Amino acid sequence: MQVVRAALLLASVRFLQAAASGIADQYPHFNRSGFAIRAKAFPDAAQLAEFRRSGLMKLSGALSPDVVKALRRHLNEVLWAKERKHRPAVQLQITTPGGFALNASMLLPRAPSSLRRKTYRLPRIHELPGPSPWKRLIYDFRLIRLVTQLTGDLPRRIYSLVFERGTQQGIHDDTWYELGSERPGGMIGVWFALEDVDDENGALFYVPGSHKRPEVILNPKGTVRRQRLALPVRPDGPPALQRQAYKAVVDEVEQQPLEKRPIHVQTGDVVVWAERLLHGGLPILNKDRTRLSMVVQYVCCIP
Numbered sequence: 001m002q003v004v005r006a007a008l009l010l011a012s013v014r015f016l017q018a019a020a021s022g023i024a025d026q027y028p029h030f031n032r033s034g035f036a037i038r039a040k041a042f043p044d045a046a047q048l049a050e051f052r053r054s055g056l057m058k059l060s061g062a063l064s065p066d067v068v069k070a071l072r073r074h075l076n077e078v079l080w081a082k083e084r085k086h087r088p089a090v091q092l093q094i095t096t097p098g099g100f101a102l103n104a105s106m107l108l109p110r111a112p113s114s115l116r117r118k119t120y121r122l123p124r125i126h127e128l129p130g131p132s133p134w135k136r137l138i139y140d141f142r143l144i145r146l147v148t149q150l151t152g153d154l155p156r157r158i159y160s161l162v163f164e165r166g167t168q169q170g171i172h173d174d175t176w177y178e179l180g181s182e183r184p185g186g187m188i189g190v191w192f193a194l195e196d197v198d199d200e201n202g203a204l205f206y207v208p209g210s211h212k213r214p215e216v217i218l219n220p221k222g223t224v225r226r227q228r229l230a231l232p233v234r235p236d237g238p239p240a241l242q243r244q245a246y247k248a249v250v251d252e253v254e255q256q257p258l259e260k261r262p263i264h265v266q267t268g269d270v271v272v273w274a275e276r277l278l279h280g281g282l283p284i285l286n287k288d289r290t291r292l293s294m295v296v297q298y299v300c301c302i303p
């Protein structure tokens with residue numbers, strides 16, 4: 001318990017030092033006014049212990065209904081504005097079940113609204129110019145403090161994806177997609193439930209404890225850890241080679257029996273997973289149901 005307290009204190013001190021030394025310059029969209037994450041949702045010692053043990057923790061009710069409403073409204077009225085020319089130039093990537101390989105993609109102003117019935121993702125929502133509720137949440141002061149506490153450093157690189165439906169993404173560890181940090185455990189995935197999720201609309205699943213498996217160098221040509229842990233074909237490489245590389249690593253991982261544990265959540269819950277945790281998206285059983293969510297990978301400890 002004392003060790004946990006000391007670690008929390010150290011992380012807070014580091015965070016405050018960083019805040020004092022110009023964090024706002026690093027995070028131009030840093031959200032200091034009205035917090036998007038509720039203070040009461042912060043993990044207690046038992047949740048932090050669970051995170052270290054299993055590689056995942058759920059922060060129930062972390063988002064207020066107002067935050068969720070603002071995000072949903074932005075999706076429906078701005079990103080998917082009725083008049084296509086009013087939509088921002090955000091990429092839309094159509095996804096298929098299994099390992100991710102970049103196949104069809106287009107800008108939102110070119111996308112017919114019927115695509116909303118497909119599984120798609122909107123990458124880099126945090127780079128949308130101007131203010132938006134997505135950015136407010138991603139750069140939330142409390143959230144950045146939590147990330148700092150869990151990884152031991154401020155995030156240096158951020159990735160984000162918005163999904164309107166379950167992803168059905170095959171089992172993976174985010175470092176396979178070059179999302180790793182230069183220091184083990186220096187990245188975390190934060191997943192925001194903007195809708196209730198159960199067995200019908202493509203729940204997340206994870207393999208408890210899998211973040212502790214020994215590291216495997218998948219790409220010996222890589223010069224830094226982030227590249228060495230990644231699949232040998234880049235995420236924007238030829239899809240056929242991507243799939244082949246993905247299958248090879250999954251076959252290897254699945255030689256061990258794996259417990260794939262589903263995560264059911266309620267709107268406003270936030271799930272945090274550790275770097276190298278095996279996880280993915282379960283099949284969608286009811287195609288009429290959406291599963292609005294966002295995942296943000298915070299990568300720390302990168303020069």
Ligand SMILES: O=C(O)CCC(=O)C(=O)O
Nearest residue numbers: 167168169204280281295
């Ligand atoms: O939301 C999901 O179903 C899975 C997302 C995911 O695994 C990821 O983005 O790394």
